[in-house]
Amino acid sequence: MSKPSSGKEVVKAVEERIGITLNNIPLLEEAFTHSSARAHADYQRLEFLGDRVLGLVIAEMLFGKFPKATEGELSIRLNGLVNAEVLAEMTDELRLGELIRTGSDVKALAARKQLNIRADVMEALIAAIYLQDGIEGARSFILAHWQERAMSIGQARADAKTALQEWAHQVAGDTPRYVIEERSGPDHEPVFTISVKIKGIADGRGQGRSKREAEQHAALEVLTREGVWKATDV
Numbered sequence: 676m677s678k679p680s681s682g683k684e685v686v687k688a689v690e691e692r693i694g695i696t697l698n699n700i701p702l703l704e705e706a707f708t709h710s711s712a713r714a715h716a717d718y719q720r721l722e723f724l725g726d727r728v729l730g731l732v733i734a735e736m737l738f739g740k741f742p743k744a745t746e747g748e749l750s751i752r753l754n755g756l757v758n759a760e761v762l763a764e765m766t767d768e769l770r771l772g773e774l775i776r777t778g779s780d781v782k783a784l785a786a787r788k789q790l791n792i793r794a795d796v797m798e799a800l801i802a803a804i805y806l807q808d809g810i811e812g813a814r815s816f817i818l819a820h821w822q823e824r825a826m827s828i829g830q831a832r833a834d835a836k837t838a839l840q841e842w843a844h845q846v847a848g849d850t851p852r853y854v855i856e857e858r859s860g861p862d863h864e865p866v867f868t869i870s871v872k873i874k875g876i877a878d879g880r881g882q883g884r885s886k887r888e889a890e891q892h893a894a895l896e897v898l899t900r901e902g903v904w905k906a907t908d909v
Contacts (some may be wrong), residue, residue, distance in 0.1 A: 678801035685774055689800070692769045695816065699807060706799035707771075711778030711793055718799035725798030728805045729757055732817045732845075733825075740825055745884075751835050751891055756824055758904040762794035765820055771796065839871070839879075842903050849874040851897075853890045856880070869893050876901070 686703045692695055697703050704720075710717040733756050737749050744752070755761075766772050772793050805813035836851070843851050857868040869889040871879045879900070881892025898904040 687745070688774055689771065693800075693816065695804060695808075695812075697803070699803065700845045701906060702806065704776075704802050707775050707796060708805045709775060709777040709796075711780060711795035713778060714776065718795060721799035721802040722795045723802075724805065725800065726757075728810070728813050729798060729801050729817060732810075732814050733757055734820065736818065743850060745888065748888075751895060752825070754835075754895060754899065754904045756821060759794040759902075760790050761824065762797040763790045766793040768799045769820075773806065821841060835891045835898055838903065839873075839894040839898055842898070842901075843873045843876070847874050847876060849892065853886075853893065855886065870896060872899070 683700060685707055686697050686700050689703060689707075701716075704714075705716045706721050708714045710719065730753070734741050734749070734753055737744070737752050737756075741752070743750065770806065775792065775796055777792070801813055801817065804816050814835045819880045839851050843849050852872045854870050854872065855867060856870050858865055859868075860866045864884065866882055866884060867886050867889040867894075868880065868882050869886065871881075871890065871893040877900070879893040879895075879897035881894070881896055883889035883892055895904070
């Protein structure tokens, strides 16, 4: 099958793959255009909006699904569901990657940057749905594709320490070391401040009401700062 060339063909292809009728052709063209295509507009502004919409809907879903989870646990689960890898996987599963307009030089980019492009397009698509159908339309699309992952991927990625250890071994040949910097508060409600140290990598720092929670936050800080997991404002 040849790649859709016109805006109408792209919209039709997207509609068939996501099951949503889309009315704004220029907006969809923008959502599927990378800056390398040298087009009039690209997806960057839509990506910014879609990132926030996705974060809000996922945070709301997790808040309802895990009523006993701490703020730290919810934050880790959130990052495990909105990171670039999951977004790119969603784009691939819906066969949307082949619809992205890019310049010829993009094919030479490293795999990680190509993955980020597919992730960005998913966020831009969410923004386009939001601008057309409001938060309810965006929520319906997100829940249809992310709700099942909340129990599988969300749980698998909930352990930031494990993810950081795997990454540190790959990029630095080192094992993260956790150091207690401070313990404050009363004995019945302590607050721990812990730093994580990796050779050649800036320290991460986290706080929590237990050492484990603080360590998870410290690991999460490094993962998001280094782009291993995607940080989302909620």
